[in-house]
Amino acid sequence: MPSITTTDVVVLGAGAAGMMCAIEAGRRGRSVAVIDHAKAPGEKIRISGGGRCNFTNMHCAPANFLSENKHFAISALKSFTQHDFIARVKARGIAFHEKTLGQLFCDGSAREIIAMLTDDMRDAGVRLELATDIQEVGQVEGGFETRTSSGTWHSQSLVIATGGKSIPKMGATGLGYDIARQFGHSVTETRAGLVPFTWASNMHESWGGLSGASLDVQASCNGAEFDEAMLFTHRGLSGPAMLQLSSYWREGDSVTIDLAPGSNLAAHIKAERGKRPKVSAWTVIGEVLPKRLAQQLGQAAGDKVSRLADLSNAAIDEIVAGIHSFSLVPGGTEGYRTAEVTLGGVDTAKVNQKTMESRLVPGLHFIGEVMDVTGHLGGHNFQWAWSSGVAAGRSA
Template sequence: MDQFDVVVIGAGAAGMMCAIEAGKRGRRVLVIDHAAAPGEKIRISGGGRCNFTNLNAAPANFLSANPHFAISALRRYTPRDFVAWVEREGIAYHEKTLGQLFCDGSAKEIIAMLARAMQAAGVTLRLKTTVERVEPEDEGFSLATSGGPVRCASLVVATGGKSIPKMGATGFGYEIARQFGLNLVETRPALVPLTFEVGMLERLKPLAGVSTDAVVACGRARFAEAMLFTHRGLSGPAILQISSYWREGQAITLSMAPGVDIAGALKAARQGRGKQAAITVLSEHLPRRLAQMILEDAAAPANAGDLSDKAIGRIDAAVNAWTVKPVGSEGYRTAEVTLGGVDTNGLDSKTMQAKAAPGLYFIGEVVDVTGWLGGYNFQWAWSSGWVAGQAV
């Protein structure tokens, strides 16, 4: 039977980071993954360019039943630390917006960087290998795998969540947590497009493909980014962000011309450009197809000069206070991450070790720490993997 100091289940961002750090400390490390290549979610991220971190990453950008849990890891391994590594490797990158850092070239450069570091640290990588069973032993764990039995002193679960099942995502990490007596926070798709009922979809069908900047709110959460009408409902960064806060039965409110006094603009046009078409005036602030639908729904007259105060009020509310109730989301199929996971009350925030199961660690997406869209979840992977790598 193969014997290692550390076995990491999952060759994603968190798993590889942990393996590298443990290997640097002289630990004999094995990384196991069912995929044919490491870092598959890294490869497809950021449109193939990997939004590998966010310069603004802080605990406030993460959702968790315990909002304080992520503080230690994020402070000990920061975005600047990862950026410094990227720069040492000569990987060109750029800031796109809101602190989001992307590779100038391919996401494969980040995977290659991690692979080189694992090799340099003496890490063994076994791909196309599944873990069938995990059992506790007196001094560690035994694993039944498709490549044969393995023993280890420390076991790190870096299996990710349920998002993007076509890439092999499963709930296996949650099963291990339950097996060893850890609680779970209810899981659900996050950073995911929202869907509408059939009647609303039929009404909005002409808008599929239309995008605009917006402020989207649900409860106290608000995000100002782009939104996109789809044939299923709404998507785009602002919608993906709010989806982590939205729950079934709740409405969301959208301002699709944020910062623009639509009522004031229409009244000014009525006064000074009365013969101009109302669609021309509204299209100065909105995509034309969206402006057209709003005017039709408001039963507005063709010319700006004929707009009544009531019609202007209806248009203004439709633009900057549109309240709509999604019926669901597109689910794990398109969700970028999984909300919820292993309850952090059962983990040590400084090491990521399970309090009730010495030698067992949970890192990355499998844990109940979920970041905003824009590189935050990768930073959690690097940070949680790094701190576990110092402890295993």
């Protein structure tokens, strides 16, 4: 007969949010078990930031998050801020540095963050059950029953920290959404976020050859605008600017890109016309933009005028306008396979924003990526994991 273990809190998921929640609950004297099907905890932490973990952002604020309820994240983010997590990192002696736009990374390895969390769980008396499949979850008298491949757990509180669908090769599933629906919660539309775009079929052959070229751009879509780097790949467009926009993009929408933000390109070309009248406009543009990109833009424009001397001011202005407002309709995105996050999730309407507790089922909590709260690129999603985890851990 399968064993039955009784504990105060069961946390499903040993990721950033789940471990943070377990630490807080354990420190309150609650008995806690964290269950995950993975063989190691914190796998998304381990691979993030090129193995150095972009663990938070100095400028993290509610404005950095997408949700059908844009106010939902405010309470948790204020209750446990990026500065609170940074204090824990410093106390642990983990060296870190700030990159662009407030992004904080470990100087060494992301494994240092994982070790900090697992050590804190151990010190708080948390039991960690890995390589354990979750088979069935239900309500019983006094709380919840969680049946797993290694036995059954009875708990007063149940915390769903199973993440979203992004990066399925790491074991990501929609389990958390299924559990939410089982208990009467609705789930908003889910889709891949912070993910590279793919070329439309009519652009793949000609534009795919720019793979490896990168530049700083100002990119916009559906009212969102980002000033960051863009990278051309064989498959499409990547880099921070494109990953950010992907969270706002819908199939069929166009993306507008200023390929030379902040530059007075028209004045530069007109000045060069007086110095080098026989030179092509696209040659001059190739001295400002990546050369291969300038050549491709010229080919795409079908420009047959080769000499600057033959271009009027109006013609130069028209060429430059196309560079400052380059527009395309992506064919799609690379999907969950390479997405950093899942947009959408458990609807926040029936969840307490201070405790992450279900308003439908007392003792049931949802935290982290499984919820309809998605951060911008740059450490914001980890901060949501820390903040929502702490919020639930203080009440579960």
